Amino acid sequence: MSVNLYLSEKVRELPGFESKPYSDGSGDEMRIKGMRLQGDKGRFYLYWDMSDSLSDELKDLVEEISCYETIPQMGYRESGIYRHGSAECELIPEDQGNSKRQKLVYRLKITASKLEDVREILHKVKTGAIRPEESYECRQSGKDRSELERELSHTKEMRDSALQVVKDLMNELESVNHDFSRFTDDYVELQKKITRMYNFAGDLLGRQDGKKKAFRWPFVSRLGVVDKMLRALDGKE
Secondary structure (H helix, E strand, O other), X not given: OEEEEEEOHHHHHOOOEEEEEOOOOOOEEEEEOOEEEEEXXXXXXXXXXXXXXXXXXXXXXXXXXXXXEEEEOOOOOOOEEEEEOOEEEEEEEEEOOOOOOOOEEEEEEEEEOOHHHHHHHHHHHHHOOOOOOEEOOOOOOOOOHHHHHHHHHHHXXXXXXXXXXXXXXXXXXXXXXXXXXXXXXXXXXXXXXXXXXXXXXXXXXXXXXXXXXXXXXXXXXHHHHHHHHHHHHOOOO
């Protein structure tokens, strides 16, 4: 098992922190209370034995824990991502044997912020008391290239069909708007004619503003009345 404890920069402030340059000038050798500190991309870490206890002052400085472990395939374990507390464990089956002999194991890669969570998730995986939250063994839901191309072609056909429907509807709407506009104009003109006929009838009946007025029928012919009506309808009277 390989366990690394990544510590914050504040480790430099702890009593017992020591740092001295290597003789070859390649960097600094750092220790905290006799334990050798490593540097990785500006981060400090310790190689740790899980059976050892960790002091409270160091525990407070732990930012991340990484753990690599292999366990024999004595019982089936589902490959995938397991989670417990702050710990996340990726489990993948492997054969670490050679051409003459198999050595079937499960490779575990664990990250966490608490040592207790690392211990607990390891125990749960080993005893089979936990299942992955993200399984690597689920049926694949993706589609191959030919399926995607068929779907793309079908989608394009549906799009073109929808665009044609929209175009046809727009043409129908334009026609309806034109008919409605023409109907409106005809309606307005009809209203005008009705008004003129009402006024013409009022003149013939000797009425003005709904009241009788003295009126004397002139000598008229049928053709003359018809002519007056037509002129009234055309707005010429």
